[in-house]
Amino acid sequence: MIKTTAISKYFRTDEIETIALNGVNLDIAPGEFIAIMGPSGCGKSTLLNIIGLLDSPTSGSYKLNGREVSALKEKERGQIRKGHIGFVFQSFNLIDEIDVAHNVELPLTYLGLSRSERRKRVGEMLEKVNMSHRASHLPQQLSGGQQQRVAIARALVTHPRLILADEPTGNLDSKNGREIMELLSGLNREGTTIVMVTHSDRDAAYASRVIHLFDGTIVGEIQKKQ
Numbered sequence: 001m002i003k004t005t006a007i008s009k010y011f012r013t014d015e016i017e018t019i020a021l022n023g024v025n026l027d028i029a030p031g032e033f034i035a036i037m038g039p040s041g042c043g044k045s046t047l048l049n050i051i052g053l054l055d056s057p058t059s060g061s062y063k064l065n066g067r068e069v070s071a072l073k074e075k076e077r078g079q080i081r082k083g084h085i086g087f088v089f090q091s092f093n094l095i096d097e098i099d100v101a102h103n104v105e106l107p108l109t110y111l112g113l114s115r116s117e118r119r120k121r122v123g124e125m126l127e128k129v130n131m132s133h134r135a136s137h138l139p140q141q142l143s144g145g146q147q148q149r150v151a152i153a154r155a156l157v158t159h160p161r162l163i164l165a166d167e168p169t170g171n172l173d174s175k176n177g178r179e180i181m182e183l184l185s186g187l188n189r190e191g192t193t194i195v196m197v198t199h200s201d202r203d204a205a206y207a208s209r210v211i212h213l214f215d216g217t218i219v220g221e222i223q224k225k226q
């Protein structure tokens, strides 16, 4: 599903050049649950952003479902993202001014679905994350764990085959964090591929494979026995 070959990413600001990724080779099959770990600044978010087509590599090849996507223009990258990739962030990134149902509906407005189809999907997703009873609340009226469940519903509403999560439990207490991990784990069992950046060994324990990054390079990998 995901194949990167010798991916590198340099950031240039004035005179300083930062090498965020340095020759990353990664092969992820459909249905895997990957955790990416490593110290602060080692390139985890950069790698996730490239996998999610939010950014392009400076060099190297990235094939998503067999298609070379490393050098696509932002417009094309956006089109692939819209229907195929769901994002979950540490800070939830919900829109404060609109209620839960409208937040979850947002990604569907770009897909040209009818209003009734959109409503149906939003209802299904809120049920899945156990948030139907809060559909007309504003995000700020919810706990952190509830906001993250809404964010996951929003990531799922387009039925993506790939979910990318950047420290999804980073702002949650351990009980809410565990609930979010159980939710992601259940989605993975249903067939969704998940790539997650995490600092937490407890969260990484849910993954089928853990990849360790250091200074922009993969330095180790642990495959769990099934």
Ligand SMILES: Nc1ncnc2c1ncn2[C@@H]1O[C@H](COP(=O)(O)OP(=O)(O)OP(=O)(O)O)[C@@H](O)[C@H]1O
Pocket: 011, 012, 013, 018, 019, 020, 038, 039, 040, 041, 042, 043, 044, 045, 046, 047
């Ligand atoms: N837009 C940018 N411009 C310049 N440098 C950047 C940019 N984004 C990231 N970097 C640099 O690239 C390196 C990798 O950053 P990245 O955010 O991928 O690390 P990370 O492993 O996710 O860190 P953390 O665990 O602290 O979130 C860092 O040295 C960072 O300062």
